[in-house]
Amino acid sequence: MEFIDNAKLMLESMLGPFGPLMLVGGLGFTMILITLPVLLKKRDDPLDRLKASTRTTEKLPGKPEKLRAASGRDKLEKYANFLEPQDAEEFSAVKLKLMQAGYQGKNAVRMYHFAQFALGVIGLIIGVIYAMMNTSGQDVTTQDLLIWVLIPGGAFYMLPKYWVTRRQAMRNEAITHGFPDSLDMMLVCVEAGQSLDQSIIRVSRELKSGFPELAGEFELVSNEMKAGKDKGAVLKDMAERCGVQDITSFVTVLVQSQQFGTSISDALRVYASEMRDKRVMRAEEAANKLPTKMTLATMMLTVPPLLLILIGPSLYGISQNLGGG
Incomplete structure (x- = not known):
């Protein structure tokens, strides 16, 4: 415990009150940078290697090169194993939902999961910055730090799902x-x-x-x-x-x-x-729902002013009489 306290005091003396939090954030960011390429690395398919070797062996000396190379527009192709669900049913469900929302491209599922991942990381970064700004000169518990960091990350992660669901309904x-x-x-x-x-x-x-x-x-x-x-x-x-x-x-x-x-x-x-x-019938149904929906708004907007007008003078007179007595 003394070693931990001494290390904490040393960090605070060197980096200020944000020293421990900056160290934890730096370690976490470093771990993300180290593990992310490993997770996103796509394994070489043996069939692809066989096709490449076949094309190499079949190429003739006088044969010209390809007139059109592969367009590198799909930058996420090598991360497909990480960004796309490996379960066929889950992949079909996400693809169907995106199609019904109007996103019918062949890479729609990949872009959807990439948006979730990228926005989740951005939310975590925003949460860390917010936590660093609020911990200056204050004793903050670990639970508060987790809430400040994880809530923005979770909200940003769920934002693409909300957007797609809204687009599908519209x-x-x-x-x-x-x-x-x-x-x-x-x-x-x-x-x-x-x-x-x-x-x-x-x-x-x-x-x-x-x-x-x-x-x-x-x-x-x-x-x-x-x-x-x-x-x-x-x-x-x-x-x-x-x-x-x-x-x-x-x-x-x-x-x-x-x-x-x-x-x-x-x-x-x-x-x-x-x-x-x-x-x-759909129009009649919407018209019949309208009075029910307006009842709450009517009560909220008319009843309080009406009570204030009717009961306000009496309450004021009672308070004056009791105060004078």
Whole structure:
């Protein structure tokens, strides 16, 4: 104990009151710098080494070099084992959530986990700085230090998850609002003599200004159909990307209509009518919720001033009488 006290006094005499905390922070930062490259280092795949050796042996003396080298834009490729979940189910769940939030890139999962890791480290650094500023000339317990350091780190770490969840909810709401109009427009196009593929292209063009999220989904569907992908698989992928129950039911109706050979226009007419009724019911539901939501605000804003006006003079008179007596 005497050795620890002497060391603490020596640090305080050399570095001031922040000496012990600066030493702990420096050691922790050094450990992060030492262990981070080890954790992020990606092991060489034996198959990749075999492919590289095969390319080297197959290269002819007079053969020119590659005209286009690999684009180094994906800087996080070598950290994929650290930044991506190794469990297939967890990876699929995160990828689906990001797709429904509008992030459909192939590296979306990697960037998401990198954002969580980077923001968590930034939060820890902010917490350490805040703790150093608040421990000047004060006796601070270890619990307070942990709270000051870990709370910013945890908040910053959870920030990407909150952002993605919020974006997913906003995108689902926008798609839900624009879907009935898209069905009416698609029904008009089909009844005018256009095929389903042509009607989807036309709807995607017309909806770009009002509902860009839904227009982007229809445009992706039309491009996949042009590429030759199966129509049922394309529609099911759209339902999975959107994550809206109305579109899932719509896709089921179209797939069944295609399988049984029924008229697509009849199916669209019935389903569009149901979507219009559902939109009206949704608006009525929101209108019926409004008085309940306004009750608390009305009570908070009207009852206290009313009580102050009614009871205030009486309370003032009572206090004056008791004070004078």
